[in-house]
Amino acid sequence: MIRTEGLTRRFDDMVAVDGLDLEIATGEIFGFLGPNGAGKTTTVRMLAALIAPSAGKAWIAGHQIGAGNQEIRRAVGILTETPGLYARLTAMENLRLFGRLHQLDHIDDTIERYLKMLDLWERRHEPVGGFSKGMRQKVAITRALLHEPEVVFLDEPTSGLDPISARVVRDFVANLKDQGRTIFLCTHNLDEADRLCDRIGVFKRRLIRVDTPQALRQNLYGHTVRISLAHPPSPNHLLALKGIDGVEKVEEADTDDGHTLRLSVGDPQTHNPAIITALVGAGAQIRFVEQEEASLEKVYMDLLGDDPPNTEAQP
Numbered sequence: 001m002i003r004t005e006g007l008t009r010r011f012d013d014m015v016a017v018d019g020l021d022l023e024i025a026t027g028e029i030f031g032f033l034g035p036n037g038a039g040k041t042t043t044v045r046m047l048a049a050l051i052a053p054s055a056g057k058a059w060i061a062g063h064q065i066g067a068g069n070q071e072i073r074r075a076v077g078i079l080t081e082t083p084g085l086y087a088r089l090t091a092m093e094n095l096r097l098f099g100r101l102h103q104l105d106h107i108d109d110t111i112e113r114y115l116k117m118l119d120l121w122e123r124r125h126e127p128v129g130g131f132s133k134g135m136r137q138k139v140a141i142t143r144a145l146l147h148e149p150e151v152v153f154l155d156e157p158t159s160g161l162d163p164i165s166a167r168v169v170r171d172f173v174a175n176l177k178d179q180g181r182t183i184f185l186c187t188h189n190l191d192e193a194d195r196l197c198d199r200i201g202v203f204k205r206r207l208i209r210v211d212t213p214q215a216l217r218q219n220l221y222g223h224t225v226r227i228s229l230a231h232p233p234s235p236n237h238l239l240a241l242k243g244i245d246g247v248e249k250v251e252e253a254d255t256d257d258g259h260t261l262r263l264s265v266g267d268p269q270t271h272n273p274a275i276i277t278a279l280v281g282a283g284a285q286i287r288f289v290e291q292e293e294a295s296l297e298k299v300y301m302d303l304l305g306d307d308p309p310n311t312e313a314q315p
């Protein structure tokens, strides 16, 4: 649904987006994760045919940017970082005005459906100027969807929202995916990317890595299995683990609540049964077994260096 080849955008001497190669399938939620200034908004503006690339190519919904810009603008909806709405008009008036400007017919049903989904229907006759940031964001999201686009670009959709509004917006995004739309979600919020996205592209001027949230954690850090024991591990236990297939490393860790073995295991699903059998055979009393994963935050820090991710309070 979205494909780019060497997509690049320069501003004067500065390269904001450098040779982006991407492929995003229909119906996918793709998270574009990167710190402020990474070039996320610039990428979205190119893909939505709002600015031209300096080099490279891209296709959106089968249309190539450049020649197919008209068709692309019809196929995509975009929620920008600063949704300009008319403060003195009501939510309804803003949306109808936008519909008229874009020659969209029969949009009242669409408006009703989205405002209801976003919990804003009751407030539709109030001027937008009196709305909270979250409420304005909901109007802007509805506006981006009035023409029922196949591809939706959401640029930091929950940034600056209170936790409850952020939650409504996130649920709404998940719902859009269920409708089969393709969603390109820019965020610097790891938790959001983790919860919503099928795949995440970690991006800072260049695409650093693309994978599922889970694979990002696992591929980078392997698989650590924690086995909690009722008693301190004995040399027997450690001996029993020697030479078991898939066990790469064994560490002992004493924690407040007991004694733990931390094992690096090739594939826990395959290798855990033999590991546990061996330990029990050597007399170990196992309390519980769990898999440790690196937090996405750590992955992000490791991939991007010392740029701290900007995490917001989450509900």
Ligand SMILES: Nc1ncnc2c1ncn2[C@@H]1O[C@H](COP(=O)(O)OP(=O)(O)O)[C@@H](O)[C@H]1O
Pocket (backbone or CB within 6 Å): 011, 016, 034, 035, 036, 037, 038, 039, 040, 041, 042, 043
């Ligand atoms: N219109 C513009 N003119 C000059 N520089 C720009 C323009 N738009 C963005 N930039 C620069 O490009 C870089 C990437 O910006 P942006 O795409 O907004 O990043 P992000 O959305 O990831 O925070 C920044 O350094 C920004 O200052």
Ligand SMILES: [Mg+2]
Pocket (backbone or CB within 6 Å): 040, 041, 042, 081, 155
């Ligand atoms: Mg931005």
